[in-house]
Amino acid sequence: MSVSTPESDESLAAARKARATQWFAELRDAICDEFERLEDALESLPGAPLADRPPGRFERSEWRRDDPKVEDAGGGTMSVMRGRVFEKVGVNISTVQGQFKEDFAQEIPGAAADPRFWAAGISLVAHMQSPHVPAVHMNTRYIVTSKAWFGGGSDLNPIVENPDDTRDFHAALEACCERHDPEYYPRFKAWADDYFFNKHRNEPRGVGGIFYDYLNSGDWEADFAFTRDVGQCFLDIYPKLVRRHMHKRWSDEERAHQLVRRGRYAEFNLVYDRGTRFGLQTGGNVEAILMSLPPLCGWP
16 A cells, blocks of 8 residues: 655656646647648648738747746747738747735635645637638646646637537537536536626627636546647647638628627737736736737727
């Protein structure tokens, strides 16, 4: 019979942090590779809008978090591409540690008594050239205070809803959830419907998806497997939706409507988004935190 000791607990916690951090980097690489393939694929579609432009490529930049209270406060890597399919897409990863500010610590599980934290994750937002290709968000994260949990999700943000896209996107997420717990999809879909909602306008940000937080079932391996599957599910379904529409031409009126819908997206991320607030409250890189904002948007 093995006996848990403080040393073994500390070693296990470090191993889990390392595995989560590695997965977020691997997922980032896989997504960036696939999105660059989409940029290349536009050449094979005669008459496709913007096909005469060179395909976009991700540019990466490192940043370090400055915290005088911590010897190594961590940092992250921004990966941003501006191309002919993706007007702007960011796929950021980070691993940071430090102490929450006293007032913010009261809002975080396990941080009220001990404000120290460690957090790693991946965050993706894609704003597309074509109004026919839906914008999208995906993120997953692992956070450790005196407690530890996973969170994340993905949601689709079309300019004009396409019923086939909405159906297929949700079907993929439902299948992902079903592989782990039959209660996950209805629970996390409802959470997304409530979360991705512009309350000041009384309207949803898009057509939803799934959102989960504070996931700690008592089985770390199961929770980590689900979080990995959420990322893999996104990588499987979203490029299919892009390929479905990226060759279509659009009108000036459709472009104008796209910019207005992006304005709604910007409002949500600046007013309600948890990731934005977490990053700003913990002294993260402002450019990385606000990567989610569209390159152009408008209001009527």
